[in-house]
Amino acid sequence: MGGGPAGLRAAEIAAAGGAQVTLYDAKRSVGRKLLVAGKSGLNLTNDEAFEPFVARYQGPELRRDLLRSILHGCDNMALRTWASGLGIETKAASSGKVFPTSMKAAPLLRAWIRRHRELGVTSEVNHELLGLQPGKPHRLLFCTPGKEVVVQADAVILALGGGSWPSTGSTGHWVSILRELGIEVASLEPANCGWELDWPAELLQGVEGHPLKNIALAFGGVSRHGELMITRYGLEGGPLYHLGPILRTRENPAVTVTLDLKPSFGLEEVKKKLGGVSSNYVREARRRLNLDPAATAMLRHLPHLGPWNSPEILATTIKSCPLKLLRPRPLAEAISSAGGVRWSELSDGLMINQLPGVFVAGEMIDWEAPTGGYLIQGCFATGSHAAHSAMRWLESNAKP
Template sequence: MATRKATSSVHPHLHLTTNRHIAVIGGGPAGLRAAEVAAGNGSRVTLYDAMPSVGRKFLIAGKSGLNLTNGESWEKFIEKYSGNELPQEQWKNILSQFDNDALRDWALKLGIETFVASSGKVFPKPVDGTIRAAPLLRRWIEKLRALGVEFKTRHRWTGFDSNGQPTFDHSGEAVTAYHDATVLALGGASWPKTGSDGGWQSILIERGIKIVPMAPANCGWEVNWPEQVLHDAEGAPMKNLLLSAGAATRRGELVITRYGLEGGPIYRLGPAIRSQTNPHVIIDFKPDMSEQELNEKMGQVTRNFVREARRRWRLDPATCALLKHLPNRGPWKTSAQLAHEVKHCRIDLTRPRPIGEAISSAGGVAWAELDENLMLQKMPTVFVAGEMIDWEAPTGGYLLQACFATGTHVGHAVSRSSI
């Protein structure tokens, strides 16, 4: 692993003080971690959440395997993050203070062993053959309670009073809570039924805080498929292709769905696709063969090009359906024309799937609003953590890692006596 700061549970230059009362609003991984660190540093912490229970999106993430972090080298790891004006050095510093090893150690201290899969993804070890998030969340909450964290669920944050104290709606009753500092960890805007509905944006915008518009990330894109493509290829995978959006490329597998395309490469190219005026991707269906090699394999074939290509170039059925039925392409007059298409197949995308369905959201509190402690410069004593800040990352464990790291950073910062 590359040179970087040694991880430590104690923040450098930290002057701890007890009896500080901290409000953490939002009980996702970022808020729970901020609460854990602040309480561990001696602060009195109350954690508020709008929902009847905390960690709902974390549990949903567990259903698809709870990919906690990624075991790849730190240089590669850190490259996965992007965002408008993401302050590279500050971001590296935040993540280095609670990195992928620290996250695995943290889980182990809760009695949850992790393993690195061949893909590099890190998961909790399965129990009875199943990876679950619930045991980890349960033990984490027990630890927080043991540290004295008080949980106040069904408390929807509604803003700040004239003294800058957070206000809540608790079952129809307006509640104000008095704290020395507030951590907002309200999440992004995907999967609103888990509680992360992005409703916090209007409250901060009213206070003059710049929010980079939230957009769906790690999501499929819509395509107007001809009916015949769906008839022949809906639900079918197109394997081992190279997908490009501008200069960005990703290899992997895509699936044709009724509404468009899903799969790792298109999720990962989200930022590049969103930056295009006319969103589109180019697929190279045979990234390991040159156009010339494809032509040579076709030999003297003079008709039924797609049928021949399926056998000679080993194209999968879904790819053949596209080559046959995409508008304005065939009928193919020569095999060379088809070979060119196989290497440069353009698919126009209409829009991303709705944000409610996305795994995560891009955008959020603009970096220009934050100081090095992730405190809102316009609202001293208010800090932010997690997905509500304007960073984004692909799936693979990078999302949760950044939520834990920003939660850790803010948890230490709010514990400092100077703030």
């Protein structure tokens, strides 16, 4: 159930294995978040080697060995081979990110739906799951236009996504359905999201929408190199997304991070470059260190920095500029969610222990990963795994 990458994959595997599959989705069509993801180039997976790839996945109670074996069973090459089988060739960028050569999601989604038809998957859209009554068979209550319907199923795979971009159908309403059944679900939280901070008006006037290129962001002993974007509300970008799991503290969302505005130079080198400066400090720093306009505006306008009266202090700040992040942006705007069904509730086959015959896949499980193709890969692999497990479960629990 759920027509995102996890549910689409699970339906495909189960149907290919001979099950009679119906794919239900709350929206009028499936794959809406996949289409949104494709707007800026669909990053399907990443070309990274297996162990560092697995290390990208995080979560407070992540069962890393289980996830490793799930990803091992369906890794980045398997995903690329599968896409190629649908007629979608892929290419890896120098960053390791893997895209369809067309960069688009729509041709892949169309081919995937065609594959479903060939395999005999029935698609029931406009079916929002309202409740689940476990049993033999399970009874599923759906809201459809104008009426509620009850459907019976021997096995159920839930792949209802997280809680970001609810307009795509991923509303997270399933959290209360599972909690009512006594299943522990970690609250959905924004992951891969921007953070808010108080920019002075003068800074925004000059550099809103400008990148902070080639910086390093550090917190808690971890540093990430990359690019950030100055936005009206704060900052967006890869280094923040990567540090997200350690930046999110449950009680107090505000955290102070440090920004290295010139990571390619050591502190002594920066001091040397600024040697002899005795006036126009920021202008000289910009010229001598080739700082971009956004970095320059920060040194000029952030009230907690300066006044500049020594090249040493300026150099130290350029290498370690403190920034107070107030809070993450709301879940609805995030690229993905952290939280979800706790791993302790799941068998090795991703079946909910308390609900035999009910499996989960995709973003609704309590794992998170940075952008770079790891999200779709995680959903695809868990969708495959849940479907294979469901098939085995059906076989050993078949009616006499």
